Amino acid sequence: MSQAATAVQTDTNAEHHEELSFLYKYILPTDHKIIAMQYIFTGMIMAVIGGYFAYAFRMQLAFPGELVPLYGLVGPGEYNMLVTNHGTIMIFWVAMPVLIAGFGNYIIPLMIGCDDMVFPRLNRLSYQIFLASTLVLILSFFVKGGGFGGAWTAYPPLSSVAEYSLTDWGASLWVLAVALEFVSFLLGGINFVTTTMNARAPGMKMMDIPIAVWFIVLAVILFMASVGPLIAGAVMLFMDQRIGTSFFLPSGGGDPLLWQHLFWFFGHPEVYVVLLPTLGIVADIITVFSRKKLFGYKTVLYTAFATGGLSFVVWAHHQFIAGIDPRMANVFVVTTVLISIPLAEMMFSYIATLYGGSIELKTPMLWALSFIAAFLIGGVTGIYLGASALDVYFHDSYFVLAHFHYTFFPITIIGMFAAITFWFPKMFGRMMNDTLGKIHFWGTFIPFNCIFLPLFFLGLAGQHRRIYNYNHFPDLATQELQNIRIFATVSLIVMLCFQLVFIYNFFVSMFKGKKAPDNPWNANTLEWSTPSPPPHGNFKTLPTVYRGAYEYSVPGREMDYWPQNEPPEES
Amino acid sequence: MSMHGPIATHRSATGVPTGRLAVWWLMASEIFIFGGLIACFVLFKLNGTPGFEDASLTSLTAGAVNTFVLLTSSLTVVLAHAAIEKGDREKSFLYIWYTIGGGFVFLGVKAYEYTGKIINGHIITENLFWSFYYTMTGLHALHVIGGMVIMALISFDIRKGHNYQRVELIGIYWHFVDLIWIFLFPLLYIANF
Amino acid sequence: MSEAYAHPNYVKIWIWLLVLLALSVAGPMLEIPTLTIITAFGIAIVKAFLVAANFMHLKFEKKIIWFLLLMSICMLGVFFFGVAPDIMMTEGDQWIDCIADKSCVEQRL
Amino acid sequence: MIEYFVYSASSFAGEIDDLFFVITLIIGFWFFLTFGALVYFIFKFRRKDGVKAQYITGEKHSETKWTHYPHFAVIAMDVVIIAVNILVWVNIKQTLPPRDxxxxxxxxxxxxxxxxxxxxxxxxxxxxxxxxxxxxxxxxxxxxxxxxxxxxxxxxxxxxxxxxxxxxxxxxxxxxxxxxxxxxxxxxxxxxxxxxxxxxxxxxxxxxxxxxxxxxxxxxxxxxxxxxxxxxxxxxxxxxxxxxxxxxxxxxxxxxxxx
Structure with a gap:
C-alpha cells in the first residue's frame, strides 16, 4: 500500500492486461465490463420469467378458470406463487442486478476514469453469489408444494409455518435466495462505494462526478444501511421455518409485527435504491440529447440526499392499518408526505433542463422522457397512499398496485431500456436500429399505460390484490369491472409481443449493426473518450479530468460539447 | 490486490487506503446486521416477554473468561500489526497464531457452555431468550471462525513476504468481532433481571 | 501503512480493558439493578470505545470513517425508536383499549 | 369520486371520500402543471439546424427561482394534505366513540x-x-x-x-x-x-x-x-x-x- 498515496497516475496500462483464455474472459472474468454483461443478461432472463408469470396470472384474472395457453390451469395456490415470485423477481432479480449491479459495474469505472473496480475478484465473487441465489430461487419453484406463495413481503406467521403456507421448502428456499442476494449486493456495494470514493481519475472532484454515478453510489449506500436488520430478520425467519424457534410466532412470545418493521425498514429505502440509478441515468441522457447543462447540478444532488435520508424514516406507511400504534402513523404521514418536496424539486430541475435545449428525440431520449412522464403519475398517486386515512381505503387494493407499477415499471423496464439503448454502442461497438427502437418504444409505452391506468379505477372500486378469481366477491364480479380486467390483460399481451422487436433489434444489432464511433452521441463523460467497445483496462492512457460532466453548449465554443478529459486551451 | 491488480486499487482520493476503506464499509454493514438482532432482543426484553429471566441461567464465569480471551486476542492481533509495520514477519506470524489460538479457546469455552445448556434442556426452541441466545452467539461464533480462517491464510501470505497491509485489515475485523462480544456479554450474561 | 503515527501503548490499554471487565463482572454482585445496568452497559460502551479508538486506530482515522460509523449507529437508533412503540407498548392487547379511553390517550401523549 | 364506484355506507366513508377529493385537486393541479411543462418543452425546444442550445447552469438565483418557488408551493400544499389527513385519521382510528x-x-x-x-x-x-x-x-x-x-x-x-x-x-x-x-x-x-x-x-x-x-x-x-x-x-x-x-x-x- 505504500504506493497508494502516490498512485502512478498516467502510466499506460497495456502490459497488465494480456490476452485471457475464454474461461477467464467470459466465465470467470474479473473485468468489470464482462461482469456487468453477466448481471444484465441474468437480469434480462429473469425479466422474461417475471413477465411470463405476469402473463399467466393476468390471463387468469381476465378469463378466470380457463386454461391459460402456454401455462395451464392457474389454481389459487399457483396464483399466489405466481404473484409472489413475479414481485420478488422483478425487484430483486431484475431491477437490482440490471440497474445497480449491471449498469453500476459497467459505467462506474468508465465514468470515473479508472481501469477496473478496485476489487475485481470481489466483484466476480458477488456475481457468483448472485447467480447462486438465482438458481436457488428457480429451484424453489420445483420443490414439493411449489414455490412460495405468501406475497413478496413474506409476512409471518404465514411465511414461517409450513402448515399455514402449505409451501414447506418453497418458503425456506425463497428466504435463502433473498438472503444470498442481499449478501451478494452487500459485497458488490462495498466495491462500488470504495471505487467511487477512492479510484476517481485525477482532477475529478466530488462535483465533477456524473449524476448517474452519484446516484448509483447513493443507492448502494442506502441499500447497505437498510438491509442489515432484514438480513438479521431473514436469519430469524429461516430459523422459525426450519428449527422451530418463534421469533415471529405469538404462541411462543414472538411478534409478527416485528418482521413487518424489519422488512419495511429495508423495503422502503429499497424503493429509492432502485429509483435512484434510473434517475441518474435519465439525468445523463436528457442532458446529452437536449445539449444542455443539467439544471442545478448541486440542487439535484442535494434533493437526492434529502430523499435518501427521508426514506429511512417513512417505512411504517406500509403498515398504517397493520395494527401499529395509531399515533405513530401521524409521524409517518408527515415524513412520507415530506418526501414529495425533494422529489418534486428534482423533477422540476429535470424538466427545467429541457428548457432552451436542442432536443433530439433519439430512442434513449424517448425512453428517458417517458420515464419522467410515467414517474410523475407514479409519484403523485403516492401522495394518496402516504395519507394514512386514505390508506385505510386503499391499502392492498389495486390502487396501490397501479401506483407502484407506475413507479417500478418506469424505473425497472423503462430505465433499463433507456440505459441499454444509450450505452449499447459503447458496450458492443455497434449502433442499434433507431426505427426499430422507436417502434419498440411506442409498442411498450402505450400498452403500459393501457395496462395500469385502468387498474387505478379498479382500486377505486375496492378491488383487492392477490385474489385469483373475483367471482367470489359479488360486488366485484360485475361485467364492467371484468371488462377492465380483460382490457388490461390484452394490453399486457400486446406489450409482451412488442418485446420481440427489442430482442430482435438487440441481437441483430449486436452482430450486424452499423459500426459505432467512439462518441456517437457527442457526450462529455469519460466513457465516450475510449474506443467502443472499451478494451480490457478501459483506457489507453488513463484520463485526467478538467471540468464537470455537463458542459454542453458552452458559449464561445464551436463544439456544443466539451469532454471532461479535454485539456483547456492555452490562452 | 494481487500483484497484477488494476491501477484503480492503488488510487486513494479520500486519503484512506482502498482496502481499509472497504473494511470500514463492511464493518458499517455488520453494525446493522448485529445491531438489528440486538435491537430485536432489547425490544423483547424491555417488553417483559416471558422467558427472558432465564438470563440468570447463563454462566457468568464462562462469559467473563470468553471476554478475557477475546480482549487478549485483540491485543495480540494489534501487536501483530505493529510488528509487521516494523517489517518483522516472524514475530507478526507468531502473534497472528496466538490470536488464532485465542479463537480456539473461545470456541472451546463456547462449546462447553452450549453442551451444559443443552444437557439441562435449554435448547433453542425452549423460549425466546434461548432462541436469541443461540442465534446471537452462534452468528458471532461464525464470525470468529471466519476470522480465524482468513487469519490463517494471511499468516502464510505475510511469511512469504507480501500483502502486509492485510494484517491491519483482518485486525480491524477481529476487533469488531471483539466489540460485538463486548455488547453481547452484558446483554446475555449480566443483565438477568 | 503509509501514514506514520505513533502506536499507542497497547498493553496498557489491554490492562485497562481487563480492569473494566473485572468491574462489570463485580457489578451485579452488589445486587442493585440500576447499578448493574450502569456497570454492565456503561462499561461496555467505554470498553467498546477503547477498543475502537486504540486497537482499531480510529483515533488516527479520517473523519469520514467516524461519520460512517456514527451514521450506522444513528440509523439503528431510528430503527429502534420507530419500532419500539409497536412492539414494546403492546402489553398483550391492552393498548388499543387505552386508545378507546380518551383521557388515557391524553395522558400518554 | 370513490362513491361513484362503491356505496358509501358508513359514517366516516364521506370523510375519506372528501379527503380523496382534496388530494385529487392538489395533485391534479401539480400533475397537469408539470406534465404540461414537460410536453410543451419537448415540442418547443426541438432541434433546429443552426440553433444552439442555451447555456443555463441553474445555479443563479434568477434561474433557480423557477424550481424553488414551485417547491415552496409544494410545501404549503403538503401542509394542507397532512392537516386534513390527520383530522380524518384521528377521527377514524385514534378515537373510539361510545358504543351502542x-x-x-x-x-x-x-x-x-x-x-x-x-x-x-x-x-x-x-x-x-x-x-x-x-x-x-x-x-x-x-x-x-x-x-x-x-x-x-x-x-x-x-x-x-x-x-x-x-x-x-x-x-x-x-x-x-x-x-x-x-x-x-x-x-x-x-x-x-x-x-x-x-x-x-x-x-x-x-x-x-x-x-x-x-x-x-x-x-x-x-x-x-x-x-x-x-x-x-x-x-x-x-x-x-x-x-x-x-x-x-x-x-x-x-x-x-x-x-
Whole structure:
C-alpha cells in the first residue's frame, strides 16, 4: 500500500492486461465490463420469467378458470406463487442486478476514469453469489408444494409455518435466495462505494462526478444501511421455518409485527435504491440529447440526499392499518408526505433542463422522457397512499398496485431500456436500429399505460390484490369491472409481443449493426473518450479530468460539447 | 490486490487506503446486521416477554473468561500489526497464531457452555431468550471462525513476504468481532433481571 | 501503512480493558439493578470505545470513517425508536383499549 | 369520486371520500402543471439546424427561482394534505366513540366468524349470536369490533364502509364503525393469508332495526338461511364462467360450513 498515496497516475496500462483464455474472459472474468454483461443478461432472463408469470396470472384474472395457453390451469395456490415470485423477481432479480449491479459495474469505472473496480475478484465473487441465489430461487419453484406463495413481503406467521403456507421448502428456499442476494449486493456495494470514493481519475472532484454515478453510489449506500436488520430478520425467519424457534410466532412470545418493521425498514429505502440509478441515468441522457447543462447540478444532488435520508424514516406507511400504534402513523404521514418536496424539486430541475435545449428525440431520449412522464403519475398517486386515512381505503387494493407499477415499471423496464439503448454502442461497438427502437418504444409505452391506468379505477372500486378469481366477491364480479380486467390483460399481451422487436433489434444489432464511433452521441463523460467497445483496462492512457460532466453548449465554443478529459486551451 | 491488480486499487482520493476503506464499509454493514438482532432482543426484553429471566441461567464465569480471551486476542492481533509495520514477519506470524489460538479457546469455552445448556434442556426452541441466545452467539461464533480462517491464510501470505497491509485489515475485523462480544456479554450474561 | 503515527501503548490499554471487565463482572454482585445496568452497559460502551479508538486506530482515522460509523449507529437508533412503540407498548392487547379511553390517550401523549 | 364506484355506507366513508377529493385537486393541479411543462418543452425546444442550445447552469438565483418557488408551493400544499389527513385519521382510528353495540370478528384460514353481542351488548354472555361469514348490523348503531386471528394475518376490509384493519394473531385490535345504509356488502380479506385467500369473503348485511331482530331470532332458532351463501349463488355469471369455478365455489361453501 505504500504506493497508494502516490498512485502512478498516467502510466499506460497495456502490459497488465494480456490476452485471457475464454474461461477467464467470459466465465470467470474479473473485468468489470464482462461482469456487468453477466448481471444484465441474468437480469434480462429473469425479466422474461417475471413477465411470463405476469402473463399467466393476468390471463387468469381476465378469463378466470380457463386454461391459460402456454401455462395451464392457474389454481389459487399457483396464483399466489405466481404473484409472489413475479414481485420478488422483478425487484430483486431484475431491477437490482440490471440497474445497480449491471449498469453500476459497467459505467462506474468508465465514468470515473479508472481501469477496473478496485476489487475485481470481489466483484466476480458477488456475481457468483448472485447467480447462486438465482438458481436457488428457480429451484424453489420445483420443490414439493411449489414455490412460495405468501406475497413478496413474506409476512409471518404465514411465511414461517409450513402448515399455514402449505409451501414447506418453497418458503425456506425463497428466504435463502433473498438472503444470498442481499449478501451478494452487500459485497458488490462495498466495491462500488470504495471505487467511487477512492479510484476517481485525477482532477475529478466530488462535483465533477456524473449524476448517474452519484446516484448509483447513493443507492448502494442506502441499500447497505437498510438491509442489515432484514438480513438479521431473514436469519430469524429461516430459523422459525426450519428449527422451530418463534421469533415471529405469538404462541411462543414472538411478534409478527416485528418482521413487518424489519422488512419495511429495508423495503422502503429499497424503493429509492432502485429509483435512484434510473434517475441518474435519465439525468445523463436528457442532458446529452437536449445539449444542455443539467439544471442545478448541486440542487439535484442535494434533493437526492434529502430523499435518501427521508426514506429511512417513512417505512411504517406500509403498515398504517397493520395494527401499529395509531399515533405513530401521524409521524409517518408527515415524513412520507415530506418526501414529495425533494422529489418534486428534482423533477422540476429535470424538466427545467429541457428548457432552451436542442432536443433530439433519439430512442434513449424517448425512453428517458417517458420515464419522467410515467414517474410523475407514479409519484403523485403516492401522495394518496402516504395519507394514512386514505390508506385505510386503499391499502392492498389495486390502487396501490397501479401506483407502484407506475413507479417500478418506469424505473425497472423503462430505465433499463433507456440505459441499454444509450450505452449499447459503447458496450458492443455497434449502433442499434433507431426505427426499430422507436417502434419498440411506442409498442411498450402505450400498452403500459393501457395496462395500469385502468387498474387505478379498479382500486377505486375496492378491488383487492392477490385474489385469483373475483367471482367470489359479488360486488366485484360485475361485467364492467371484468371488462377492465380483460382490457388490461390484452394490453399486457400486446406489450409482451412488442418485446420481440427489442430482442430482435438487440441481437441483430449486436452482430450486424452499423459500426459505432467512439462518441456517437457527442457526450462529455469519460466513457465516450475510449474506443467502443472499451478494451480490457478501459483506457489507453488513463484520463485526467478538467471540468464537470455537463458542459454542453458552452458559449464561445464551436463544439456544443466539451469532454471532461479535454485539456483547456492555452490562452 | 494481487500483484497484477488494476491501477484503480492503488488510487486513494479520500486519503484512506482502498482496502481499509472497504473494511470500514463492511464493518458499517455488520453494525446493522448485529445491531438489528440486538435491537430485536432489547425490544423483547424491555417488553417483559416471558422467558427472558432465564438470563440468570447463563454462566457468568464462562462469559467473563470468553471476554478475557477475546480482549487478549485483540491485543495480540494489534501487536501483530505493529510488528509487521516494523517489517518483522516472524514475530507478526507468531502473534497472528496466538490470536488464532485465542479463537480456539473461545470456541472451546463456547462449546462447553452450549453442551451444559443443552444437557439441562435449554435448547433453542425452549423460549425466546434461548432462541436469541443461540442465534446471537452462534452468528458471532461464525464470525470468529471466519476470522480465524482468513487469519490463517494471511499468516502464510505475510511469511512469504507480501500483502502486509492485510494484517491491519483482518485486525480491524477481529476487533469488531471483539466489540460485538463486548455488547453481547452484558446483554446475555449480566443483565438477568 | 503509509501514514506514520505513533502506536499507542497497547498493553496498557489491554490492562485497562481487563480492569473494566473485572468491574462489570463485580457489578451485579452488589445486587442493585440500576447499578448493574450502569456497570454492565456503561462499561461496555467505554470498553467498546477503547477498543475502537486504540486497537482499531480510529483515533488516527479520517473523519469520514467516524461519520460512517456514527451514521450506522444513528440509523439503528431510528430503527429502534420507530419500532419500539409497536412492539414494546403492546402489553398483550391492552393498548388499543387505552386508545378507546380518551383521557388515557391524553395522558400518554 | 370513490362513491361513484362503491356505496358509501358508513359514517366516516364521506370523510375519506372528501379527503380523496382534496388530494385529487392538489395533485391534479401539480400533475397537469408539470406534465404540461414537460410536453410543451419537448415540442418547443426541438432541434433546429443552426440553433444552439442555451447555456443555463441553474445555479443563479434568477434561474433557480423557477424550481424553488414551485417547491415552496409544494410545501404549503403538503401542509394542507397532512392537516386534513390527520383530522380524518384521528377521527377514524385514534378515537373510539361510545358504543351502542359490540361484535367480535375472528379471522382464520379461510373464513370469518362473527360473534354478535346480542341484546345485552356484552360479549361472552349467554345471549351471544355466532355466525360464520355473515355479519349482521343494525343501521345507525356505533359498533365496536374486537378483531382477532387464529392463525395468520388477515384483514377485515369492507370497502363500502371504507374500513380496513389487520387481524394480528396474539393481539386483540379494536376499532369502530357506524353503518348508515341498508344493504348487503362484500367483506374481503385484504392481507395475504395463504391458499384460500382468494375465497375468504363474507357478507356484511346492514339491517333496519326490525329486520335485524327477525334475523337474530332466526339464527337462534336455526331457521336462518345464510346471506353469504344466497349471495354467492345469485352472482352474475361471467362470459368465461366454467365448471371449475363452480368447484371452487362448493369448496368455499364447504369450508364455510366446517367452521
Amino acid at each position: 353495540n359490540l361484535v367480535r370478528v375472528i379471522g382464520q384460514q379461510w373464513s370469518w366468524s362473527f360473534i354478535h353481542a346480542g341484546p345485552d351488548g356484552e360479549l361472552d354472555t349467554a345471549d351471544d349470536v355466532a355466525t360464520v361469514n355473515d355479519l349482521h348490523l343494525k343501521i345507525g348503531d356505533t359498533y365496536h369490533f374486537e378483531l382477532q386471528s387464529r392463525d395468520v394475518l388477515h384483514n377485515f376490509a369492507v370497502p363500502a364502509f371504507r374500513l380496513r384493519q389487520d387481524a394480528v394473531p396474539g393481539r386483540t385490535i379494536s376499532g369502530w364503525f357506524k353503518p348508515t345504509k341498508i344493504g348487503t356488502y362484500d367483506l374481503q380479506c385484504a392481507e395475504m393469508c395463504g391458499y384460500g385467500h382468494g375465497i375468504m369473503g363474507a357478507a356484511v348485511t346492514v339491517h333496519s332495526e326490525e329486520s335485524y331482530n327477525t334475523t337474530m331470532a332466526q339464527i337462534q332458532n336455526g331457521t336462518y338461511e345464510s346471506h353469504y351463501q344466497k349471495r354467492m349463488g345469485t352472482k352474475t355469471p361471467l362470459p368465461s364462467y366454467t365448471s371449475q369455478v363452480d368447484d371452487e365455489d362448493s369448496f368455499a361453501v364447504l369450508l364455510a360450513s366446517i367452521f
